[in-house]
Amino acid sequence: MIRFISSAWEKFKEYIVLVVLIIISLILLSQNNSQGIQKVRAVAFGSFATVTSVFSDIFNISNLKKENEELRRTNAEIMLQLSKLRESAIVNDDLKGLLALKDSTDYPLIIASIISKSLSKSQGTVTLNVGKSDGVKTGMPVITDKGIAGVIYSVSANYSIARTLNNVDLNLTVKCERTRENAVMKWNGDRLVMINVPKTFGLKKGDRVVTSEISSIVPVPIPVGIVAEVGNVEMGIFNEVTVKPFVDFQNVENVFVLGLVKDKEIDDIQFNFLNKR
């Protein structure tokens, strides 16, 4: 028996090693969401990000001038919009006061820099230089001045990893700003698409898409992109709508983490409601 095993090992050792390592990989693949793996991941990327942040600062200096110019232009545009919105806000506050509505639009912004990017075609992630010590939690949206860029996926003490919209594992509920129709948006490996959109929906090319209030991940309206193409699937009752995101993931360097996670109170009330049915 031992001789047989020894002879088999001698003959096929390369294949045996390969098969064993693939089996270990497959086991780990099924354990992705386990607490243990998440802890190891937080320690690993947290330690590595400490070095990366120094390195990335050096390279970011060269881009600062260009970014400053862009920010100045954005500032000017925002200033013009602000004066217009101020008028609307006064009217809005008055109306809210009359209707006794609760203000739900005041969210803290945590400023962050991207210190490394994993520009995978299907699993885009970025590492940010903010973590638990800055108040960042898993599930918080990551935004830029243009719109949503991603969602925090893993957090260590001083760093965090966010999944960008170019990640097949991130599904978001979005809505068309004009028609108010909701759909699930995801990255299909090639483009950002709203899936299972009923053909009766009136989405048109050029419509603005924002995150939906019914989203369990980002329950506030944040700009996502514009409708680039409304597919015309001949079979079935659903269409696929291509969305062009506002955020250019390749060039983005500074972001904000929106200090918001889904309200536990809402979760509890929904859970209780389902339990009583």
Next chain:
Amino acid sequence: MIKPAYILSFVLFFPLLLIQTTIIPLVAIDTIIPDLIIIILVYYSITQGQIYGTVLGFIYGFLFDIITGSLLGSTMISKTIAGFTAGYFSSENKRDQYLISYNFALIVLLASLIESTISAFFSSVSLNTNIFILFIQYALFPALYTSSIALLGMIFYPKRRLF
């Protein structure tokens, strides 16, 4: 006694990943980027043998997945198989021939194609998308970019091996 080359191949991963995640995105063409880790993996698979290449691919994949936040296991499998494939070119007699620039770039192209194709499989991409186009975008373009970088690197590779 552990060979110095083994330690070096492990240590080398970290500066390479640093460059891969900070500098390489700056030279991205659209979203196509070269994979420096596969180049070094192919190099070690040829110089140190198939089993070593397979194990090194596994370790590189594990570290990559855990540090970058990718789906743990996906890069592990793809890099393990890429290391195994590159290890076929580790024959003692022909080793130096395989390290000549054009040959090395071709081996990198092959390993990178296999690695990217397997990665694409684990990305659970939509079945509505044309598989041929996906293969070109996911596997062929990044593999060509990676092998071009490998070709450039091997042109400056000294005749006497460093590691």
